[in-house]
Amino acid sequence: MSGRRAFLGSAGGLVAAAGLSRVARASASTSFFGEHQAGIVSPQPTQTYFAALDVITKRPGDIVRMFRAWTDAASRLTSGDEAPGDSGETLGIETSGLTLTFGLGAGLFDGRYGLAAHRPEALMDLPGFHGDQLVPERSGGDLSIQACADDPQVVFHAVRQLVRLADGVARVRWAQTGFLPDTPKDATPRNLMGFKDGTRNALDHARLVWVGDEGPSWMRGGSYLVVRKIRMALEHWDVTDVDFQEETIGRSKRSGAPLGKEREHDPPDFESMDADGNPVIAENAHLRMAAPETNSGVQILRRGYSYNDGANFTAERWPPWRQGIEYDAGLLFMAYQRDPRTGFIPLFENMAKLDALNQFTTHVGSGLFACPGGIAPGQFLAQGLFDAT
Numbered sequence: 138m139s140g141r142r143a144f145l146g147s148a149g150g151l152v153a154a155a156g157l158s159r160v161a162r163a164s165a166s167t168s169f170f171g172e173h174q175a176g177i178v179s180p181q182p183t184q185t186y187f188a189a190l191d192v193i194t195k196r197p198g199d200i201v202r203m204f205r206a207w208t209d210a211a212s213r214l215t216s217g218d219e220a221p222g223d224s225g226e227t228l229g230i231e232t233s234g235l236t237l238t239f240g241l242g243a244g245l246f247d248g249r250y251g252l253a254a255h256r257p258e259a260l261m262d263l264p265g266f267h268g269d270q271l272v273p274e275r276s277g278g279d280l281s282i283q284a285c286a287d288d289p290q291v292v293f294h295a296v297r298q299l300v301r302l303a304d305g306v307a308r309v310r311w312a313q314t315g316f317l318p319d320t321p322k323d324a325t326p327r328n329l330m331g332f333k334d335g336t337r338n339a340l341d342h343a344r345l346v347w348v349g350d351e352g353p354s355w356m357r358g359g360s361y362l363v364v365r366k367i368r369m370a371l372e373h374w375d376v377t378d379v380d381f382q383e384e385t386i387g388r389s390k391r392s393g394a395p396l397g398k399e400r401e402h403d404p405p406d407f408e409s410m411d412a413d414g415n416p417v418i419a420e421n422a423h424l425r426m427a428a429p430e431t432n433s434g435v436q437i438l439r440r441g442y443s444y445n446d447g448a449n450f451t452a453e454r455w456p457p458w459r460q461g462i463e464y465d466a467g468l469l470f471m472a473y474q475r476d477p478r479t480g481f482i483p484l485f486e487n488m489a490k491l492d493a494l495n496q497f498t499t500h501v502g503s504g505l506f507a508c509p510g511g512i513a514p515g516q517f518l519a520q521g522l523f524d525a526t
């Protein structure tokens with residue numbers, strides 16, 4: 138046990154840790170086993186590496202062998218051990234709170250592996266949404282792996298080990314890194330638009346996040362993950378008045394409070410009008426469009442990360458006194474829910490058409506993954522699915 142882990146493990150250490158930032162807090166290891174997969178409702182570390190894979194083998198037995206190998210490697214990696222054949226670039230580095238969360242895409246159930254009869258109805262192809270500009274090479278996938286930790290090398294390393302163990306069975310279709318600022322404990326991190334993001338989120342996990350008796354046994358205690366890679370036109374946002382930015386979101390930039398209120402966690406008032414008779418929170422503000430009050434109570438658990446993949450330049454870079462830049466940056470939107478048909482899909486259908494935020498955002502990647510329930514030591518990932526076939 139390292140010095141820091143020993144320190145955090147002591148009672149005095151825990152008290153001392155309570156006031157620390159996210160990075161300092163999450164250095165302990167998180168078990169891969171349990172009722173639910175880790176990395177869904179657990180606190181969000183600052184770094185992520187997400188990979189979607191296509192299954193390429195012709196033999197169903199290969200998938201089971203790979204899932205066994207992944208389970209073994211994931212339990213080792215999350216407890217600070219090496220994976221078999223480890224590439225070694227995290228030797229001597231803390232696990233940094235590493236969690237690994239796996240998902241199954243609809244493509245796995247397309248008939249190639251005798252699983253077609255076992256596809257949960259909720260695991261569908263997401264419908265097309267207004268304004269989508271999805272890039273096929275950045276969308277879909279038969280499997281997903283998400284690593285989260287407080288160190289970018291730790292998350293990359295973990296996914297690399299799992300990808301290597303998948304050789305000949307599955308290969309990476311697309312991958313995306315993400316990050317959050319190192320924000321004090323209990324404060325809401327800001328996204329790349331500078332707004333606090335995550336203030337109001339699904340809290341009733343049993344009702345809204347975890348699959349219950351309605352799902353197949355291997356999905357009970359699991360959840361459905363919607364991933365959207367959303368580019369932000371930050372070059373446009375950065376020259377937009379803060380007043381207009383706040384109108385777009387429906388919250389104050391500095392405090393995070395709903396417009397018309399004082400504090401971040403004050404409930405929004407969608408009825409109040411200003412002196413001119415206009416709603417204080419605009420009809421098309423992101424907050425109003427996304428709120429449970431205006432969506433028959435629909436709520437999802439958002440657990441997204443910012444991404445920053447550099448910059449592109451417009452063809453002419455004209456006029457020469459402007460930047461002529463397009464940042465390749467935005468939000469790796471990730472949302473968990475019990476069923477996308479009562480979560481993301483109805484919520485986003487309306488937002489995709491009307492949300493004021495759409496002026497600044499473009500959805501370029503997408504995926505839906507069934508993240509199985511947790512397993513006990515001795516079992517392997519999604520075992521109930523294969524036991525049923």
Ligand code: HEM
Nearest residue numbers: 328332333334335336337367386427428429468484485498
């Ligand atoms: C780049 C794109 C997006 C940005 C920058 C963004 C930003 C924000 C911000 C700043 C808030 C207010 C703070 C909070 O309550 O967490 C918020 C709330 C929310 N957003 Fe987004 N968002 C984006 C995309 C989406 C999408 C695609 C959905 C999908 C359905 C969504 C759903 C929600 C929900 C449900 C809330 C909470 C509403 C409430 O209960 O008050 N957002 N978002």
